[in-house]
Amino acid sequence: MGSQMKNDGVRSVWLRPRRASRGEPPLSLSRIVDAAVAVLDEEGIERLTMRRLAERLGVVAPSLYWHVETKHDVVDLAVDAIFGDLTLEAERTSHWRKDVTAVLYGWRSVLLRHPWAAAVPARQRPSVGPNFLAQMEILQATLARAGFTGTALSAATWALYNHVMGSASTETALHITDEERRVGQEKLRSESDRYPTLAAQGYLYDDDWDGAFATGLDYLLDGLEAQLTRP
Amino acid sequence: MGSQMKNDGVRSVWLRPRRASRGEPPLSLSRIVDAAVAVLDEEGIERLTMRRLAERLGVVAPSLYWHVETKHDVVDLAVDAIFGDLTLEAERTSHWRKDVTAVLYGWRSVLLRHPWAAAVPARQRPSVGPNFLAQMEILQATLARAGFTGTALSAATWALYNHVMGSASTETALHITDEERRVGQEKLRSESDRYPTLAAQGYLYDDDWDGAFATGLDYLLDGLEAQLTRP
DNA sequence: GATATCCCCTAACAATGTTAGAGACCTCGA
DNA sequence: TCGAGGTCTCTAACATTGTTAGGGGATATC
Numbered sequence: 001m002g003s004q005m006k007n008d009g010v011r012s013v014w015l016r017p018r019r020a021s022r023g024e025p026p027l028s029l030s031r032i033v034d035a036a037v038a039v040l041d042e043e044g045i046e047r048l049t050m051r052r053l054a055e056r057l058g059v060v061a062p063s064l065y066w067h068v069e070t071k072h073d074v075v076d077l078a079v080d081a082i083f084g085d086l087t088l089e090a091e092r093t094s095h096w097r098k099d100v101t102a103v104l105y106g107w108r109s110v111l112l113r114h115p116w117a118a119a120v121p122a123r124q125r126p127s128v129g130p131n132f133l134a135q136m137e138i139l140q141a142t143l144a145r146a147g148f149t150g151t152a153l154s155a156a157t158w159a160l161y162n163h164v165m166g167s168a169s170t171e172t173a174l175h176i177t178d179e180e181r182r183v184g185q186e187k188l189r190s191e192s193d194r195y196p197t198l199a200a201q202g203y204l205y206d207d208d209w210d211g212a213f214a215t216g217l218d219y220l221l222d223g224l225e226a227q228l229t230r231p
Numbered sequence: 232m233g234s235q236m237k238n239d240g241v242r243s244v245w246l247r248p249r250r251a252s253r254g255e256p257p258l259s260l261s262r263i264v265d266a267a268v269a270v271l272d273e274e275g276i277e278r279l280t281m282r283r284l285a286e287r288l289g290v291v292a293p294s295l296y297w298h299v300e301t302k303h304d305v306v307d308l309a310v311d312a313i314f315g316d317l318t319l320e321a322e323r324t325s326h327w328r329k330d331v332t333a334v335l336y337g338w339r340s341v342l343l344r345h346p347w348a349a350a351v352p353a354r355q356r357p358s359v360g361p362n363f364l365a366q367m368e369i370l371q372a373t374l375a376r377a378g379f380t381g382t383a384l385s386a387a388t389w390a391l392y393n394h395v396m397g398s399a400s401t402e403t404a405l406h407i408t409d410e411e412r413r414v415g416q417e418k419l420r421s422e423s424d425r426y427p428t429l430a431a432q433g434y435l436y437d438d439d440w441d442g443a444f445a446t447g448l449d450y451l452l453d454g455l456e457a458q459l460t461r462p
Numbered sequence: 463g464a465t466a467t468c469c470c471c472t473a474a475c476a477a478t479g480t481t482a483g484a485g486a487c488c489t490c491g492a
Numbered sequence: 493t494c495g496a497g498g499t500c501t502c503t504a505a506c507a508t509t510g511t512t513a514g515g516g517g518a519t520a521t522c
Contacts, residue, residue: 027470050510062511063470071510119353122400128415133426141428151446154437159394159447162401166393169353184359195364197372206385215382216390219454226453258500281479293480294501302479 026059029067029077036078037114045116048075072124079121080129082114083107090138096146097221103139104164104217111168118169136161147228156224163213163220171209181207257290260298260308267309268345276347279306303355310352311360313345314338321369327377328452334370335395335448342399346406349399367392378459387455394444394451402440412438 035056039048050061050071057064068074086106091099111118121127140157148156176184185202192199266287270279281292281302288295299305317337322330342349352358371388379387407415416433423430 049508051508060471061509062472062513065511066469122350122353122404124404126401126405130425133419133429136434137426137429140432140434144428144432151437151439151442153432154439155443155446156450157434158398158401158443159450162394162397162447163390165401166397167389170357170389170393170396173353173355174357188364194361195368197375198364198368201371201375201384203367203371203388206382208382208385211382212386212389215386216393219387219390219458220451221454222457223450223452223454226457227450280477282477291502292478293482293503296480297500 027057027063027067032064032067033077033081036074037081040078040116041114075120079117079127080131082110082117083131083135086110086135088134090142096142099142103142104160107164108168115172118165118172121165152227159220163216167213258288258294258298263295263298264308264312267305268312271309271347272345306351310348310358311362313341313348314362314366317341317366319365321373327373330373334373335391338395339399346403349396349403352396390451394447398444
C-alpha cells in the first residue's frame with residue numbers, strides 16, 4: 001500500500017545527489033531527446049514514461065516540464081531527431097529513380113533502426129520537425145527535378161511517403177513471435193473455406209518484408225515513370 | 232476535488248438501476264462493441280475509456296471485463312466491426328482494375344467515416360478479425376484472378392493496403408484547423424530558403440486528399456498493370 | 463549585498479486500466 | 493423444494509500515468 005515513495009521523503013540532504021558535480025547541467029532539451037530515443041529504442045514506446053525518462057537523466061519527472069511542454073513534445077522531438085542522422089545532400093544522378101530510391105531507403109533504414117517511430121505520425125501528428133521537413137524537401141525536390149509539378153507532384157510525394165511509412169509501420173507492428181505466427185497460420189488454414197486465397201498464399205507468414213517493400217516500390221515507380229513519359 | 236463519484240457510494244438500493252427491466256441483458260460483447268464504435272466516432276480514440284464506455288451502457292467499468300479481456304480487445308473489435316458494413320461480394324467484371332478499385336474505395340469510405348480507425352493497426356496490431364480478413368481475402372482473390380501469384384501477389388496486396396491505410400491515417404491525423412495551417416504555412420514560407428520546394432509547392436496546405444489518394448492509386452495500379460503485361 | 467532569473471525539487475492531483483472478491487440472480491438436478 | 497453451481501454485475505481498491513503548484517537553492521545582475 002503506497003510503499004514505493006515513502007523513503008524518498010526522508011532522504012537526507014547528504015545523500016541527495018549534488019547538482020551535477022561540475023560543468024554541464026543535468027538537463028537540456030537535447031539531452032532529454034537523446035535519452036528519450038534511448039528509452040524508446042531499448043524499451044519501446046509504451047514503456048516511455050516521464051518518470052522513466054527522468055530517472056535515466058538522474059532527475060525527477062516534473063523537472064522535465066521546464067524544458068518541455070508535454071510528453072507529446074518529447075515523442076515528436078524524438079522522431080525528428082532520428083531523421084537527423086540522414087544526409088542532407090540529395091543525390092543528383094541522371095536517373096531520378098535511383099535518387100528517389102536512395103532517399104526512401106534512407107528513411108526506411110531509420111524507421112527499422114527505431115521501430116517505434118513509424119507508428120508515431122499516425123498516432124499523434126505527422127512530423128513537421130526541421131529534420132523531417134528537410135527530408136521531405138529532398139524528396140520533393142528530386143521529384144520536381146524529374147519533371148513532376150502541381151497535383152501530380154503532390155500525389156507522388158504522398159504516395160511514396162505512405163509506402164515507406166506504411167510498410168515500416170505494418171512490418172514493425174506485425175513483428176510477431178514464431179509461436180503466434182504458427183497459431184495464426186493454423187487458424188487461417190482451419191478456415192480455409194472462408195479465406196481460400198489467404199490460406200493458400202500464406203497471408204501474414206511470408207515475412208519477406210524487404211522484398212515486399214522493394215517490389216511495391218518498383219510498382220509505384222513504374223507507375224510514376226509512365227506518368228512522366230506519357231502526357 | 233473528487234466530487235464526481237462520491238454520490239455513487241450512497242446511492243440507495245431503490246435508485247439503483249434495476250437489472251435491465253426485461254429481456255435483453257444490459258451487457259453483451261456486441262453491445263459493448265457497438266457502444267465503443269459510438270464513443271470512438273463521437274469523441275475520438277483518446278477519449279475512449281473503460282469508464283466512459285461503461286457509463287454509456289449503464290454499467291460500471293469492471294463489469295466490462297467479464298466480456299472482454301483488455302481494452303485493446305475493445306479497440307480491435309471496434310475496428311473489425313466497422314469493416315463488417317462492407318459487402319462480401321467481390322465484383323467480378325472483366326476489368327480487374329475496376330474491381331480492385333471498388334474494394335479499396337470501400338475500405339477508404341469506412342476509414343473516413345470512422346477517422347480513429349486508420350491509426351489503430353499501426354498503434355497496436357494489424358487487424359486480423361474476421362471482417363477484415365474477409366476484405367483481405369476479397370482483395371487478394373481479385374488480384375489473384377488478375378494474374379498475380381507468389382511474391383508479386385503478396386507485394387501488390389501490401390502495397391495497396393499501405394496506400395489505403397497510409398492515406399487515411401495521414402489524412403485524418405493531419406486534420407488541422409485552418410488557423411494551424413495558416414501558421415504552418417507562414418513558418419514554412421519564412422524559411423523558404425531551407426525548404427524551397429516545399430514552400431513553393433504548398434506542402435501540407437493543399438488538402439485535396441481525395442485527389443491525392445486517387446492519383447496515387449492510379450500510379451500504383453499503372454505499375455501493377457505493367458507488371459502483368461510484362462513477363 | 464540585494465534582487466531577479468533560472469532550474470530543479472517535493473508534494474500532490476485526477477484519470478486511467480485492471481484486479482479481488484462479494485453477492486444477486488438463474489438453472490437444474492436431487 | 494431446496495441447494496449447488498454458474499453467470500454476471502457490483503463495490504472497493506491498486507498501481508501507474510501525465511501534469512500542476514509552489515518551494516528553494518544557485519547564479520547572474522545591478
